[in-house]
Amino acid sequence: MERQLIKHVLEREDYGAEVTVAGWVRTRRDSKGGFSFIELNDGSTLTGLQIIADGDLPNYEADVLRLAIGSAVRVTGVLTESPAKGQRIEIKAIEVEPFGFADPESYPLQKKSVSFEHLREIAHLRPRTNTIGAVTRVRNALSYATHRFYQDRDFLYLHAPIITTSDAEGAGEMFRVTTLDPASPPRGEDGAVDYAQDFFAAPTFLTVSGQLNAEAYALALDRVYTFGPTFRAENSNTRRHLAEFWMIEPEMAFADLNDNADLAEDYVKYLVRYVLEHNTTDLEFFNKWIDEGLLDMLTGVAESDFERITYTQAIDVLEKADESFEFPVAWGDDLQSEHERYLTEQAIRRPVIVTDFPFEFKAFYMRRNDDGQTVAAMDVLVPQIGEIIGGSQREERLDVLANSMRIKGMDEDHYWWYLDLRRFGSAPHAGFGLGLERVVQFTTGMQNIRDVMPFPRSPRNAEF
RNA sequence: UCCGGGGUAGCUCAGUUUGGCAGAGCAGCGGACUGUUAAUCCGUUUGUCGUGGGUUCGAGUCCCACCCCCGGAGCCA
Structure with missing residues (x-):
């Protein structure tokens, strides 16, 4: 008989039918009435399926x-209406076929919940818990919804390279990629490592962003998006940062900052609506056990219009705020985390898109505004998380871009191909980056980013 | 990297103030009971007190160094 996933069995009402399921035992409760209750979970849904294993089964003593x-076990049995409260249906077992037993004395998971800190030390087994299982399903839904969103809008899915020679941000530590012998690398006359002899005949790194590559394709195919792993070798020890994370970066030709903000707002709302509709059981679980206000907050985000203010207006709001900040507020300084959270959580109380930041602390590729002071950048801020999206209209004017690079102290020769895009058929274009893990955190209420990534990489942690 | 809090049984944590036999709950195991569902009741096993030094008759507790984890900050997504 063909095996069915538990989430599909739970929807059936044809009592008396024979079904086969397989999964992992969550609990077993023995009744001295001569039978056992087995709660089975196969990850297809949060809810387990109750199996009634009668003492008459030939392998009751030996296996059950x-x-x-x-x-791990496979069960074939009869779909039955449950006489007790707690579940609508159950399976009265005809055949119980164990695969791998788990020694309860050494199995690290318990019926009772254990701390997330401990689960991180058993990252290979934690997907068997309710919370990590639900996180994984929501993460999957967000990934699928991302493709649907962009595909429906005629964006092409672009696979940007993971190994690169360019540092898109001009900031941030990168992981070096090399095949040179670390014990005795070839050296030039000045004693420095000679990367001309390395695999790529140049220093190479894991990408921090696919944006520059995406710009090239947007300036040929109109609209593209990347969705892949990115890497930062920063020694960041926070609940919001990983050394390896997944980023989605749409890039649109013939688009300005307003178009960019529209897309960002539509995208975030689409994701929220998608999981509210398709991951109801999991979100209710998070709402009950992780973050009590979660469903109200997400519903509010899905229905609200994101507030749009300029950086200059934001500074004005913060200066007038009846709030004592640790960091001073001044035009020309970047917004601190506490400032961002005040704006979205206290002052405006819904997602905020802040635009037009000072040129000084923003990246070289952002389009300079006519005021000479600011660039066409935008940050999308949401409650709990803070910055969830960073983006900009890109500088399409060759002379202005070259000038910005000189001011930021960058090597124009190294970015010759990026400048070529402005030499030949340049056009206005814009895009942004969104960290998938941040959205998973946002939609599940999970506090630590290490619990929304399957095998998280952070400083000192890459064991699994 | 900086600031703060931690590291004691398989898990969650008391015990450190004032140095003196290593503790509780849960889990596991044995039994009782039960259409149970974080089951309940009785009994019971389990220790590199993060690591390395030092002080002391005696250190989980005091001193020094280091490692790791968590929270906040910075960097950012």
Whole structure:
């Protein structure tokens, strides 16, 4: 008989039918009435399926009574209306076929919940917990919804390179990629490592962003998006940063900052609506156990218009705020985390898109505004997380871009191909980057980013 | 990297103030009971007190160094 996923079995009402399921035991409760209750979970949904294993089963003593938490088993049985509260249906087992048992004395998971800190040390087993299972399903839904959103709007999915020679931000530590012998690398006459002899005949790194590559394709195919892993070798020890994370970067030709903000707002709302509709069971779980206001907050975001203010206006709001900030507020200084959170959580109380930041602390590729002071940048701020999106209209004017690079102290020769895009058929274009893990955090209420990534990489942590 | 809090049984944590036999709950195991569902009740096993030095008759507790984890900050997505 063909095996069915538990989430589909739970929807059936044809009592008396024979079904086959397989999964991992969450709990087993024995009744001295001569039978056992087994709660089975296969990850297809949060809810487990209750199996009634009668003492008459030929392998009841030998197998069923050994099925402790964590054991893998296949069960064929009759779909039955449950006489007890707690579940609508259950399976009265005809055949119980164990695969791998789990020794309850050494199995690290318990019926009772354990701390997320501990689960990180058993990252290979934590997907068997309710929370990590639900996170994984929401993460999957957000990924699928991302493709649907952009595909429906005629964006092409672009695979940007992961190994690169360019540093898109001009800031941030990068992971070096090399095949040179670390013990005795070839050296030039000045004693420095001679990367001309390395695999790529140049220093190479793991990408921090696919944006520059995406710009090239947008200036040929109109609209593209990347969705792939990115890397930062920063020694960041926070609940919002990873050394390896997944980023989505749309890039549109013939678009300005307003178009960019429109797209960002539509995208974030689309993601929220998608999981509200398709991951109801999981979100209710998070709302109950992780973050009590989650569903109200997400519904509010899905229905609200994002507030749009300029950096200059934001500074004005912060200066007038009846709030004592740790960092001073002054035009020309970047917004601190506390400032961002005040804007979205206290002052405006919904997502905020801040635009037109000072040129001084923004990246070289952002389009300079006519005021000479600011650039066409935007940050999307949401409650709880803070900055969830960073983007800009790109500088399409060759002379202005070259000038910005000189001011930022960058090597124009190294970016010859990027400047070529402005030499030949340049056009206004804009795009942004969104960290997938930040959205998973936002939509699940999970506090630590390490719990929304399958095998998170952070400083000192890449064991699994 | 900076600031703060931590590291004691498989897990969650008391015990450190004032140095003197290593503790509780949960889990596991044994039993009782039960259409149960974080089951309940009785009994019970389990220790490199993060690591390395030092002080002391005696250190989980005091001193020094280091490692790791968590929270906040910075960097950012």
